[in-house]
Amino acid sequence: MRAEVLKGHLDGLLLAALEAGPLHGYAVMEALRTGSDGRVDLPTGTVYPALHRLERAGLIRSSWSTEGGRRRRSYELTPAGRRALATERSQWREFSGAVSALLEGRPWPTPA
Amino acid sequence: MADPGLTGPEPDAGARRVIGTYLAELACQLGGPPSARAEIVAELEDGLWAATVAHQANGLPLADAARAAVAEFGDADTVAAGFGPELAAATGRRIGLALLSTGPLVGSSWLLLAAATWIRTGREPPAALGLVAVLVGLVLAVAVPAAVLSVAVSGRLCRWLRAGPEVAATAAAVAASACVAGDLVLLGGLLASTVFAGGVCWLAGLLAAGASAVRFSLAGRAARRCLAARAMLA
Numbered sequence: 001m002r003a004e005v006l007k008g009h010l011d012g013l014l015l016a017a018l019e020a021g022p023l024h025g026y027a028v029m030e031a032l033r034t035g036s037d038g039r040v041d042l043p044t045g046t047v048y049p050a051l052h053r054l055e056r057a058g059l060i061r062s063s064w065s066t067e068g069g070r071r072r073r074s075y076e077l078t079p080a081g082r083r084a085l086a087t088e089r090s091q092w093r094e095f096s097g098a099v100s101a102l103l104e105g106r107p108w109p110t111p112a
Numbered sequence: 113m114a115d116p117g118l119t120g121p122e123p124d125a126g127a128r129r130v131i132g133t134y135l136a137e138l139a140c141q142l143g144g145p146p147s148a149r150a151e152i153v154a155e156l157e158d159g160l161w162a163a164t165v166a167h168q169a170n171g172l173p174l175a176d177a178a179r180a181a182v183a184e185f186g187d188a189d190t191v192a193a194g195f196g197p198e199l200a201a202a203t204g205r206r207i208g209l210a211l212l213s214t215g216p217l218v219g220s221s222w223l224l225l226a227a228a229t230w231i232r233t234g235r236e237p238p239a240a241l242g243l244v245a246v247l248v249g250l251v252l253a254v255a256v257p258a259a260v261l262s263v264a265v266s267g268r269l270c271r272w273l274r275a276g277p278e279v280a281a282t283a284a285a286v287a288a289s290a291c292v293a294g295d296l297v298l299l300g301g302l303l304a305s306t307v308f309a310g311g312v313c314w315l316a317g318l319l320a321a322g323a324s325a326v327r328f329s330l331a332g333r334a335a336r337r338c339l340a341a342r343a344m345l346a
Contacts, residue, residue, distance in 0.1 A: 026159035030166070044185040045194025048155065052198040058268040073155045 006040065010050055011059070012088030013040065015081055018060060022076040025051055051075055059084050126175035131160045134182045141192030143341055144199030145206055152195055160185060193344075197277040200341040201266040204280030207334045208262030211255065211287050218327050221320040222298055228313035235311065244301035251294035258287035278345050285338035288331040295328035 006013065017023065017031040025048050032040045032047075054060045059081035062073050077085070101108045135153050142149045163181035168174055185191060262283035265275040302321055306312050 024158060024162065025155060026162040029159075043190070043194075044156070044159070045191040048152075048159070048191075049194045049198050052195070056198070056201065056267065057271045059271075067158070068161075070158050070161060071154045072158045073151070 006042070009088075009092070010042075010046070011054060012085065012092065014047070014050055014054060015059065015077060015085040015088065018075055018077050018081070019085060022063075022074040024072050024074045028075070054081070124174050127164060127178035130175065130178040130182055131157065131164070134160070134185070134188060138188040138192055141188055142195060142199060143344055144195075144203050148199060148202045152199075156185070156191070196341075196344045200281040200345055201270075201277035203337055203341040204262040204277065204282075204284035205266035207284040207288055207338060208259040208266070208280070210334070211259045211284075211291060211331065212263065214327060215255070215259075215291070218295075218320075218323045221316075221323040225302075225313060225316040225320040228316040229305075229311060232313050233311035241301060241305065244297055247297045248294055251290050251297065255287045255290035255294065258283045258290065262287060278342050281338045281342040281345075285335045285342065288335035288338065291331040292328055292335065295324040295331070298324050299328070 013032060014028060017028050017035070023031060025044075028051065029042060029044070029047050032042060051060065051062075055062055055075065058078060060075045061078050062075050065072050065074065098108070100106065135157055138156065139149065139153050142152060160178070160181050163184055164174065164177045167177035167180040167184075172180060262280045265273050265283070266277065266280035299321060302312070302317060306317070
């Protein structure tokens, strides 16, 4: 799945990858790959800058540590990031439900 | 947290050379503040070693695993271009903050000069200085909002303002250029006052002129850096 296909959902995917706990950049890439059985394989030039952008927006925060003699930057969700993730999920359910209904010719589910 | 770690603190020279060459090429492509560039290189170095260890775990020798990691990360030009917007935002933010924090100092030095000269001579300032004051007011009316905008859109407010990094870089370039113009006006006003009116307090004059000369030089460079960062986004 190409990065442009996921445009608009990248932030939600990154926030979801960090929901379980702090990860460094490459671990985020791996989490997206393994969590999608290899279908979401985003390039470095997309994932790392997007993490920086989310940090700038206050949705995640980073901290530096030393691992094996090298500096490592890890990211974790902020409270604002958790709220944004909940919003992304809600919007995705509505969007995917509407598109599925249209593509598969199903009626839009109405509340009972 | 996934933490594969390395097989040793000093992995083989071949792997280090592969990763080092890639990072050196990447570093050459990055613009923006040096500290931001250094952080990106350090972060990607750690990511490359993590990828190397992952490939090594799949059976590749370490040097080949490093080559696979570099291939996985993609060519340095593309990765560097991906960081362009964030580095442009960082450039705009730093310059905006620098101008907002140093502006009052430069302004205070000129107010001190005006006060010291008035106390020393006891004369009203020459009428021509009214034009200088108007021009400086115009400069402030442009520079301050532009600097505030560059800081606002490059920080947490970007979630709501929906303005891209190019806006931060452009606004910072406008603010810095306005400061250059303002310093030229102030230095010209000082020169004219000295030549035509006299009685300028020299110590305060040197302080104010020095502050403006330094800011003139730094703001000029800052404006060029912002425009270069913006050009890289095009």
